[in-house]
Amino acid sequence: MSSFHLKSLEEVLEKYITNDEQLKEIKRLLYGRSDDNKLELPEEAKNLGSKHGFDIQGYRFTAKSECIRLPRIVRIGAIQNSIVLPTSEPVIKQREAIWQKVQVMIKAAALANVNIICLQEAWSRSSLVLRSLSKMYFKCLLSFLLTAMPFAFCTREKFPWCEFSEGAAEGPTTKMLQELAKAYNMVIISPILERDTNHSDTIWNTAVIISNRGQYLGKHRKNHIPRVGDFNESTYYMEGNTGHPVFETVFGHIGVNICYGRHHPQNWMMFGINGAEIVFNPSATVGSLSEPLWPIEARNAAIANSYFTVAINRVGSEEFPNKFTSGDGNEPHTTFGPFYGSSYITAPDSSRTPSLSRDRDGLLIAEIDLNLCRQVKDFWGFPMTQRLDLYANSLQHATKLDFKPQIVRE
Amino acid sequence: MSSFHLKSLEEVLEKYITNDEQLKEIKRLLYGRSDDNKLELPEEAKNLGSKHGFDIQGYRFTAKSECIRLPRIVRIGAIQNSIVLPTSEPVIKQREAIWQKVQVMIKAAALANVNIICLQEAWSRSSLVLRSLSKMYFKCLLSFLLTAMPFAFCTREKFPWCEFSEGAAEGPTTKMLQELAKAYNMVIISPILERDTNHSDTIWNTAVIISNRGQYLGKHRKNHIPRVGDFNESTYYMEGNTGHPVFETVFGHIGVNICYGRHHPQNWMMFGINGAEIVFNPSATVGSLSEPLWPIEARNAAIANSYFTVAINRVGSEEFPNKFTSGDGNEPHTTFGPFYGSSYITAPDSSRTPSLSRDRDGLLIAEIDLNLCRQVKDFWGFPMTQRLDLYANSLQHATKLDFKPQIVRE
Numbered sequence: 001m002s003s004f005h006l007k008s009l010e011e012v013l014e015k016y017i018t019n020d021e022q023l024k025e026i027k028r029l030l031y032g033r034s035d036d037n038k039l040e041l042p043e044e045a046k047n048l049g050s051k052h053g054f055d056i057q058g059y060r061f062t063a064k065s066e067c068i069r070l071p072r073i074v075r076i077g078a079i080q081n082s083i084v085l086p087t088s089e090p091v092i093k094q095r096e097a098i099w100q101k102v103q104v105m106i107k108a109a110a111l112a113n114v115n116i117i118c119l120q121e122a123w124s125r126s127s128l129v130l131r132s133l134s135k136m137y138f139k140c141l142l143s144f145l146l147t148a149m150p151f152a153f154c155t156r157e158k159f160p161w162c163e164f165s166e167g168a169a170e171g172p173t174t175k176m177l178q179e180l181a182k183a184y185n186m187v188i189i190s191p192i193l194e195r196d197t198n199h200s201d202t203i204w205n206t207a208v209i210i211s212n213r214g215q216y217l218g219k220h221r222k223n224h225i226p227r228v229g230d231f232n233e234s235t236y237y238m239e240g241n242t243g244h245p246v247f248e249t250v251f252g253h254i255g256v257n258i259c260y261g262r263h264h265p266q267n268w269m270m271f272g273i274n275g276a277e278i279v280f281n282p283s284a285t286v287g288s289l290s291e292p293l294w295p296i297e298a299r300n301a302a303i304a305n306s307y308f309t310v311a312i313n314r315v316g317s318e319e320f321p322n323k324f325t326s327g328d329g330n331e332p333h334t335t336f337g338p339f340y341g342s343s344y345i346t347a348p349d350s351s352r353t354p355s356l357s358r359d360r361d362g363l364l365i366a367e368i369d370l371n372l373c374r375q376v377k378d379f380w381g382f383p384m385t386q387r388l389d390l391y392a393n394s395l396q397h398a399t400k401l402d403f404k405p406q407i408v409r410e
Numbered sequence: 411m412s413s414f415h416l417k418s419l420e421e422v423l424e425k426y427i428t429n430d431e432q433l434k435e436i437k438r439l440l441y442g443r444s445d446d447n448k449l450e451l452p453e454e455a456k457n458l459g460s461k462h463g464f465d466i467q468g469y470r471f472t473a474k475s476e477c478i479r480l481p482r483i484v485r486i487g488a489i490q491n492s493i494v495l496p497t498s499e500p501v502i503k504q505r506e507a508i509w510q511k512v513q514v515m516i517k518a519a520a521l522a523n524v525n526i527i528c529l530q531e532a533w534s535r536s537s538l539v540l541r542s543l544s545k546m547y548f549k550c551l552l553s554f555l556l557t558a559m560p561f562a563f564c565t566r567e568k569f570p571w572c573e574f575s576e577g578a579a580e581g582p583t584t585k586m587l588q589e590l591a592k593a594y595n596m597v598i599i600s601p602i603l604e605r606d607t608n609h610s611d612t613i614w615n616t617a618v619i620i621s622n623r624g625q626y627l628g629k630h631r632k633n634h635i636p637r638v639g640d641f642n643e644s645t646y647y648m649e650g651n652t653g654h655p656v657f658e659t660v661f662g663h664i665g666v667n668i669c670y671g672r673h674h675p676q677n678w679m680m681f682g683i684n685g686a687e688i689v690f691n692p693s694a695t696v697g698s699l700s701e702p703l704w705p706i707e708a709r710n711a712a713i714a715n716s717y718f719t720v721a722i723n724r725v726g727s728e729e730f731p732n733k734f735t736s737g738d739g740n741e742p743h744t745t746f747g748p749f750y751g752s753s754y755i756t757a758p759d760s761s762r763t764p765s766l767s768r769d770r771d772g773l774l775i776a777e778i779d780l781n782l783c784r785q786v787k788d789f790w791g792f793p794m795t796q797r798l799d800l801y802a803n804s805l806q807h808a809t810k811l812d813f814k815p816q817i818v819r820e
């Protein structure tokens with residue numbers, strides 16, 4: 001990786017490509033549209049961003065006007081974040097600052113009339129650490145909270161990390177967000193570490209969906225679990241058992257493909273088959289591992305399934321109290337990251353927003369017309385030409401122990 | 411679309427981004443590696459390109475050295491092309507020029523030690539037109555050969571286009587290429603319009619695979635057929651019935667995903683499940699329709715399936731004798747295009763070559779180590795975490811007439 005720090009690809013393109021026509025053509029090739037089609041956002045929302053140090057970007061995706069269906073215009077949002085306070089502050093203040101920041105970002109989204117917001121994968125942990133940990137962990141927490149809300153699976157330690165988990169329907173994070181959802185008339189997707197006390201205290205990587213009336217609407221558990229590099233998540237929880245639920249909200253049919261599931265096109269596909277119009281992909285992934293894959297996968301899913309996708313990644317590096325190894329032969333170390341942010345939204349016609357920055361908190365908003373999904377289906381015909389019966393049969397064969405691949409030899 | 415003509419994205423980036431470190435970081439983000447890793451090609455091959463007016467570009471993808479397996483280094487190639495002679499020349503000379511050009515390009519590939527070459531979708535037609543057409547078509551052919559080898563499905567006319575078809579195993583194109591394959595010790599993938607006289611004279615969009623010993627190894631028929639814009643292909647042939655064959659050649663296990671099949675991740679997936687190490691995607695697609703999708707789909711397939719992909723598109727515009735409409739409400743017209751070239755190769759680790767140009771003939775070569783496929787599988791674990799049983803069952807349900815999507819309501 002280069003030592004040069006690049007804030008975002010777009011920033012460099014805008015800086016260097018001074019010929020407007022060429023820049024437009026490059027944008028068409030890279031983002032599927034030559035015009036950013038920026039969304040004007042309310043001053044109060046922007047002021048909150050300036051005051052609290054997070055970027056706010058808004059874009060618009062339009063659809064054709066139809067005779068029978070009215071436009072179904074909604075605003076969707078993605079939040080990428082880390083902490084604000086230095087570790088020299090008391091931990092309790094740090095915790096409050098983290099909670100306050102996400103609440104402020106959600107408030108900014110509300111001011112910008114966002115209807116559905118999705119937080120990043122496992123966003124809510126640090127507060128729970130602080131509640132559940134005894135004093136003996138206090139000192140090491142001081143260092144790990146340096147960069148906040150750790151994606152602790154790199155450590156392969158069960159304690160204290162397993163204590164982060166909470167109930168999906170009845171946990172404190174859900175309860176807190178239910179209040180906000182109701183107050184702001186906003187659907188909130190809250191990815192947490194779930195504890196299922198009803199099934200032998202098992203832990204899951206779960207997204208909780210809260211309706212705009214503040215009701216617990218349901219949950220989805222991460223379907224595909226990584227075993228790669230620092231992402232030793234299968235040490236903590238197993239492959240999700242909730243299928244591919246699509247949640248019918250007043251603002252559209254939504255699904256959640258959690259993190260590593262974005263590498264599996266068949267996972268995206270089932271959300272489409274179940275009728276999703278928007279699929280959120282809350283993630284936690286680091287530069288050296290996945291950055292060149294990032295702009296490809298969620299965008300390909302939007303294309304292949306004729307729905308909107310929202311790819312969300314956290315920012316910053318994370319420091320842990322004990323050394324760990326990364327399965328790459330390198331020295332034991334305590335830092336995990338950097339997570340490269342770069343959250344972005346793609347429309348079913350393949351056009352996409354620029355990315356949020358690689359290193360700053362940000363709120364990304366898109367105003368979309370859900371009618372575009374069906375219009376793109378009618379235009380491209382991907383669902384019609386999918387041949388599901390062929391693949392249902394092929395996969396049935398492929399899963400058999402005595403499966404013989406279709407190989408042609410000379 | 412901008413009126414500005416951009417030869418390739420890479421050309422503009424190289425021109426404007428003068429800071430080396432920034433250019434490297436941009437390349438890492440866009441192509442998955444900061445270094446082009448160019449392959450030095452023999453002078454004779456390059457001279458052929460200069461003399462005959464086609465670009466040659468070569469790149470290298472390496473793999474880790476293993477203890478038990480030796481490196482399996484092969485060179486793969488892609489050809490994108492149009493005709494050379496103006497239509498003022500006699501048609502017979504034009505035909506000869508087209509044949510000669512592709513033969514010269516294959517020869518250049520042979521000089522560069524290419525082991526497997528793939529031609530563009532339906533590359534071989536014009537010669538057949540000339541043989542099969544009577545004099546009454548001669549005049550209109552003069553105009554249509556202006557840009558050579560038409561992708562004639564935009565016309566929805568059955569005559570004379572259906573006469574282009576030929577036998578897969580015994581057709582003249584296959585026979586001609588068998589000689590070259592044997593002479594150059596090269597596997598050749600030849601996408602043609604196939605006539606199946608054994609099954610009621612049906613027509614198929616087919617790729618013929620010829621072994622390095624000049625043997626007809628087999629064929630694959632296009633699995634997914636478009637019905638979009640000018641691509642009225644379902645007027646001519648149906649969805650392929652050959653499954654997802656993987657051809658075991660001495661230079662690796664190869665599959666062919668023809669054109670529109672690249673929009674369907676499940677199609678790519680089955681080639682992977684059957685053991686493909688390289689999947690070629692011979693295509694014919696035009697700028698206004700698909701250009702922003704082009705760099706996404708074949709690359710996503712390489713990532714998701716841990717194999718190499720080779721995306722090939724033709725260049726130029728095509729002129730037809732009779733007016734046709736494009737299903738978009740616009741005036742009837744006679745021109746189809748431009749096809750935007752931009753052929754490129756992606757490795758299983760997501761790194762890719764720059765594209766061939768958007769408007770010139772080109773030969774793209776990559777030296778690859780096939781061992782990279784399994785190394786990436788071991789690293790990322792995508793096949794292991796695929797959960798095929800889940801999807802086999804889900805798709806079985808989804809194909810039922812009384813299928814109930816998994817929808818959660820408040």
